[in-house]
Amino acid sequence: MERAKMAEESLETAAEHERILREIESTDTACIGPTLRSVYDGEEHGRFMEKLETRIRNHDREIEKMCNFHYQGFVDSITELLKVRGEAQKLKNQVTDTNRKLQHEGKELVIAMEELKQCRLQQRNISATVDKLMLCLPVLEMYSKLRDQMKTKRHYPALKTLEHLEHTYLPQVRNKRCFYV
Known part of the structure; x- marks a missing residue:
């Protein structure tokens, strides 16, 4: 009978210790004082400490399992991150x-564009000069004709050519610079 009574008290004490441990785990640290006082007031202080140590070991094992479970994922993530870093460096x-290549090619392109611009300007100038000389060509032909007529002593046709040159062709080229040398 006494054994049954002790077993019952032991079960009650174990249940009380379990309740106290749950209270410690779930309670704010400011409110833990009264809970711990009830442990020290009772006679089962040593047994409570054993239970507490067992609970701590269980939690440590759970933490270790969780860390082991997530460790490989962490290692894999770090490995992947290092690969990404290497690839990012290669890409950079x-x-x-x-x-650098585009800058170099761009400089060459700018130089070529500048040369092309100069060539186009020269082409325009040459074209304008040819156009102006083409306007002067009839005057030069008439002048050549006039000289031939004067050499051959055909004065009347030379006067007619001179008049025609003076009234028809020279007014067309009067403002052209190529005639004022």
Whole structure:
């Protein structure tokens, strides 16, 4: 009978210790004082400490399991991150190299465009000069005709050519600079 009574008290004490442990785990640390006082007031202080140690070991095992479970994922993530970092560095180097090449090619293109601009300007100037000389060509032909007529002593046709030159062709080229040498 006494054994049954002790077993019953032991069960009650174990249940009380379990309740106290749950209260400690779930309660704010400011309110833990009264809970701990009830442990020290009772006679089962040593047993409570054993239960507490067991609970701590159980939690440590759970934490270790969780850490082991997530450790490989962490290692895999770090490995992947290092690979991404390496790839990012390669990509950065490629972008830098491409930028350098584009800068170099761009400079060459700007130089070629400037040369093309100069060629186009020269082409326009030559074309304008040819157009102006083409306007002067009839005057030069008439002048050549006039000289031939004067050499051959055909004075009347030379006077007619001179009059025609003076009234028809020279007014067309009067403002042209090529005639004022």
